Amino acid sequence: xxxxxxxxxxxxxxxxxxxxxxxxxxxxxxxxxxxxxxxxxxxxxxxxxxxxxxxxxxxxxxxxxxxxxxxxxxxxxxxxxxx
Amino acid sequence: xxxxxxxxxxxxxxxxxxxxxxxxxxxxxxxxxxxxxxxxxxxxxxxxxxxxxxxxxxxxxxxxxxxxxxxxxxxxxxxxxxxxxxxxxxxxxxxxxxxxxxxxxxxxxxxxxxxxxxxxxxxxxxxxxxxxxxxxxxxxxxxxxxxxxxxxxxxxxxxxxxxxxxxxxxxxxxxxxxxxxxxxxxxxxxxxxxxxxxxxxxxxxxxxxxxxxxxxxxxxxxxxxxxxxxxxxxxxxxxxxxxxxxxxxxxxxxx
Ligand SMILES: Cc1ncc(C[n+]2csc(CCOP(=O)(O)OP(=O)(O)O)c2C)c(N)n1
Ligand code: SF4
Ligand code: SF4
Ligand code: SF4
Ligand SMILES: [Mg+2]
Numbered sequence: 001x002x003x004x005x006x007x008x009x010x011x012x013x014x015x016x017x018x019x020x021x022x023x024x025x026x027x028x029x030x031x032x033x034x035x036x037x038x039x040x041x042x043x044x045x046x047x048x049x050x051x052x053x054x055x056x057x058x059x060x061x062x063x064x065x066x067x068x069x070x071x072x073x074x075x076x077x078x079x080x081x082x083x
Numbered sequence: 084x085x086x087x088x089x090x091x092x093x094x095x096x097x098x099x100x101x102x103x104x105x106x107x108x109x110x111x112x113x114x115x116x117x118x119x120x121x122x123x124x125x126x127x128x129x130x131x132x133x134x135x136x137x138x139x140x141x142x143x144x145x146x147x148x149x150x151x152x153x154x155x156x157x158x159x160x161x162x163x164x165x166x167x168x169x170x171x172x173x174x175x176x177x178x179x180x181x182x183x184x185x186x187x188x189x190x191x192x193x194x195x196x197x198x199x200x201x202x203x204x205x206x207x208x209x210x211x212x213x214x215x216x217x218x219x220x221x222x223x224x225x226x227x228x229x230x231x232x233x234x235x236x237x238x239x240x241x242x243x244x245x246x247x248x249x250x251x252x253x254x255x256x257x258x259x260x261x262x263x264x265x266x267x268x269x270x271x272x273x274x275x276x277x278x279x280x281x282x283x284x285x286x287x288x289x290x291x292x293x294x295x296x297x298x299x300x301x302x303x304x305x306x307x308x309x310x311x312x313x314x315x316x317x318x319x320x321x322x323x324x325x326x327x328x329x330x331x332x333x334x335x336x337x338x
Contacts, residue, residue, distance in 0.1 A: 005090065010093075012099075012101055013093075013101050015105075015106035015107070016106060017106035017107030017307045018107070018306070018307060018308055019107055019307055019308060019311070022308045023266070023267060039101075041106070053090050055090050055091040056267050058090075058091040059091075059267045059270050059271065060112065060266075060267055060270065061111075061112075061115075062102075062104065062107060062108055062109055062110070062111025062112045062115070063101065063102060063104075063111050064093040064094065064097060064111070064115050064118075065093075066091070067089070067091065067092045067093065068089075068090040068091040068092075069088040069089055069090060070088060070090045071088065072087050072088060
């Protein structure tokens with residue numbers, strides 16, 4: 001079974017550029033059209049289950065807006081920095 | 084949510100300030116990779132950046148390192164002075180293609196020729212982003228910019244300058260490579276190269292530079308996602324990725 005992960009997208013940093021959305025291998029991201037950041041962008045969010053915590057969205061994000069988490073299974077060493 | 088769950092978070096080498104870059108501009112990715120490398124090497128406290136003139140002019144606001152701001156194109160000269168006075172510090176410049184390959188071509192060539200023990204992060208986005216997308220020495224043949232509106236005509240405006248290839252011929256250069264920021268795999272390779280460049284400097288092995296193919300969605304007039312495709316389809320063929328010079332001493336580095 002694929003690992004279970006989740007992300008947090010910062011309202012302070014996200015500029016709604018969509019690079020994470022097009023890079024996410026699970027296609028679980030979209031812009032949140034129901035929400036505006038203080039700067040006036042629709043930020044990215046996950047809109048359905050399926051995030052694996054692979055951190056590819058964070059690797060492509062130009063604004064370091066994404067924090068990535070993954071459910072701990074066994075080996076902690078496999079969670080080295082993704083990039 | 085314990086730290087055990089954490090896979091990725093914003094680098095500590097960044098300040099809290101959001102950048103002024105346009106949405107989707109890969110200047111931000113380049114900044115992030117530098118910050119991650121500084122964190123991994125544990126050198127934030129002894130690093131001094133030299134900011135350029137260009138869109139990265141405010142880079143000093145974003146890194147938690149010391150920083151100085153150079154006149155247009157003169158970052159390698161300023162970095163030379165800083166490094167010679169404070170040889171125990173890690174000194175890097177961050178320069179665009181207008182800054183480095185146009186007005187600052189003299190400074191970069193001579194800093195490399197002298198083998199100054201500095202690291203250069205060179206952002207090639209094929210135009211002058213900050214001033215409205217004018218043609219740069221790196222603009223592709225036929226590419227439309229605000230000052231080459233029917234496309235760069237190589238008969239009258241010359242051919243793109245391949246900076247990495249040129250600088251790699253100089254004796255003082257320890258490490259000189261070109262990478263791209265257009266997809267996750269290439270971003271990872273770019274980060275490895277930035278690490279290798281800083282390791283070159285820390286070991287006193289001469290001048291190091293990483294050229295990064297980067298986007299300018301605003302002046303290219305296309306979306307950030309399509310800008311990545313433009314890099315892949317048009318810039319990479321014109322500017323082949325690869326290691327142009329890795330000195331024998333640098334090859335021995337084990338990271
Ligand atoms: C001495 C001097 N000449 C010209 C300028 C105008 N100027 C500001 S930024 C820039 C070019 C920036 O292009 P580049 O270095 O490619 O950076 P980018 O914005 O694309 O990242 C120019 C010509 C200046 N500020 N100072
Ligand atoms: S890549 Fe970053 S800035 Fe762009 S939409 Fe995703 S989270 Fe926001
Ligand atoms: S961590 Fe991976 S799966 Fe989860 S949202 Fe980011 S890119 Fe998609
Ligand atoms: S003008 Fe171009 S290079 Fe400058 S921040 Fe905007 S997209 Fe990036
Ligand atoms: Mg430029």
